Amino acid sequence: MLILVNLKTYPCDPVAVAEAVRDVDEETDARVAVAPQAAHIERVAATGVETWAQHVDPIDYGSNTGHTLAESVAEAGAVGTLINHSEQRLKLADIDGSVRAAERAGLETIVCANNPAQIGASAALGPDAVAVEPPELIGTGTPVSQADPDVVEDAVDAASRVDDDVSVLCGAGISTGDDVVSAGDLGAEGVLLASGVAKADDPKAALEDLVDPL
Numbered sequence: 001m002l003i004l005v006n007l008k009t010y011p012c013d014p015v016a017v018a019e020a021v022r023d024v025d026e027e028t029d030a031r032v033a034v035a036p037q038a039a040h041i042e043r044v045a046a047t048g049v050e051t052w053a054q055h056v057d058p059i060d061y062g063s064n065t066g067h068t069l070a071e072s073v074a075e076a077g078a079v080g081t082l083i084n085h086s087e088q089r090l091k092l093a094d095i096d097g098s099v100r101a102a103e104r105a106g107l108e109t110i111v112c113a114n115n116p117a118q119i120g121a122s123a124a125l126g127p128d129a130v131a132v133e134p135p136e137l138i139g140t141g142t143p144v145s146q147a148d149p150d151v152v153e154d155a156v157d158a159a160s161r162v163d164d165d166v167s168v169l170c171g172a173g174i175s176t177g178d179d180v181v182s183a184g185d186l187g188a189e190g191v192l193l194a195s196g197v198a199k200a201d202d203p204k205a206a207l208e209d210l211v212d213p214l
């Protein structure tokens with residue numbers, strides 16, 4: 001089970017959370033990783049934690065201003081990237097371009113999508129994984145795996161009809177070990193979560209609770 005903690009732009013200490021993620025990853029069979037802001041990737045990766053970017057742009061080296069180049073986040077220490085997060089939506093052609101840019105830089109890819117139909121379209125682009133995250137549940141503390149189990153099962157079906165090699169994750173409102181177990185029972189191979197850890201008073205305790213039943 002992959003547990004990827006997206007720090008978004010929450011005002012947490014990214015290095016302190018990264019150290020907690022690293023320590024909990026060492027204590028569990030689950031794969032626990034963190035996605036800080038691009039500006040924090042190098043400091044976060046220096047802790048030894050598995051580090052992901054939150055986004056890369058569909059560009060190559062050259063005349064681009066204010067963009068995130070896949071090679072730069074890889075050099076900074078990221079091993080993978082989210083693409084098309086609900087809070088960083090892209091057009092289909094740009095999702096494709098970002099997946100290709102990430103592959104060029106050797107980054108693992110997770111393409112996020114709102115619903116099973118978009119999951120099928122995203123899987124057709126050949127990322128390593130897709131993640132279904134109903135936007136209305138993001139940040140609510142109401143877990144997708146309990147509030148909308150059908151969306152997770154339908155996303156698993158949609159991806160497998162297109163490409164069985166593409167893993168399916170889910171996210172939105174996940175904050176406890178029970179939520180992670182429910183996600184796995186529905187066929188998800190991992191979860192994305194943010195506020196349950198990034199806004200927790202004690203991120204390490206929140207992470208320990210997430211992996212406890214695994």
Ligand SMILES: O=C(CO)COP(=O)(O)O
Nearest residue numbers: 138139172173193194195
């Ligand atoms: O957007 C998310 C992860 O990418 C989910 O956010 P929450 O865990 O805060 O609902």
